[in-house]
Amino acid sequence: MTSGIRFDGVSVVYGETTVLDALTLTVEPGEVMALLGPSGSGKTTALRTVAGFVTPSAGRVHIGDRDVTDLPPYQRGIGMVVQQYALFPHLRVDENVAFGLKARKHPRAEIPGRVAEALEMTGMGAYARRHPRELSGGQQQRVAIARALAIRPDVLLLDEPLSALDAQLRSGMLAELARLHRELPDVSVLYVTHDQVEALTLADRIAVMDRARLRDCGTPQELYRRPRTEFTASFVGNANLLPVRVAAGGVDLGGTVLEVPVGDAAPGSAATLCVRPHLVGLGEGPNALRGRIAEVQWRGATHRLYVDVGGHRVKADVRELRDTPPLGSEVVLHFAPEDAVLLAAGVRDG
Ligand SMILES: Nc1ncnc2c1ncn2[C@@H]1O[C@H](COP(=O)(O)OP(=O)(O)OP(=O)(O)O)[C@@H](O)[C@H]1O
């Protein structure tokens, strides 16, 4: 059985404050949808309306063809993993994983098999008799994932499951989650994170949230290559956002005319030009920008140059730079016309 998730105008209000504002969003069956956004934007709240721990003040939540808005959490067929400390400390690993099955009155004889299966899937088969305090943070999170999978959920809700882990462990677990989803292709996943790498790596689509509202939704490639708003451009990946005016066949950046695709933008109108720092090259080329080095950061594989161009600070991530240009020196940057995206001004908020 496969079921997606559908939010239909879901709002959550606490007192006077709307913390989720008419969210309408569909997660297709078997899809991984990342909810990405800054702290306090309403991501956890949205996820908890699916889990059944938060009751919407308006709107409906569907899982598959069932309206679950008024169902208690245990009848929704969901597995959930939160940030940390979610295991019962007094129960062994196998007892933790069995918990959801027992609570749902699953046939007793089948429980050990289900527990073993879930622990195997997460690579924790050898740890069944341990207690959570005898496990590392990463191992505990694997057990939490095993516990969520043991009930064979239609929907898996993950709320920053990796954020308590260190960077190296996180990237290993990210690969594990991707593998798990390949093994369970029918499970729909809602993955809350404020880490864009996690969202770009795991998600089929990303829903970008800001201040209680859905701002954008698309595949990682769409949002990265063709962002529609300044918010998305700066939140999904790094971006140069330059205030420009639309001119004939391009844009005007403080007197310099740049050749970029302008679509149907009206000549003379204000707009924002988005260029990714790694697509800005050092040296002469199309769309040359002359300026002075304001700052240089060495980042291992690249140098990040900050260049003052007519009062605007342009970031360029440059590879294989032999000599670091001295601060204040004059440089030329350039970018290909097709690497720029023109955003309508004023769409930052929505
Ligand atoms: N039970 C509650 N009562 C009142 N306000 C709440 C409650 N739960 C959440 N909020 C508020 O709702 C807003 C959204 O919270 P939410 O936890 O959904 O954010 P988030 O996007 O998950 O943030 P983070 O990335 O920090 O986890 C916040 O301003 C928060 O203070």
Ligand SMILES: [Mg+2]
């Ligand atoms: Mg949260």
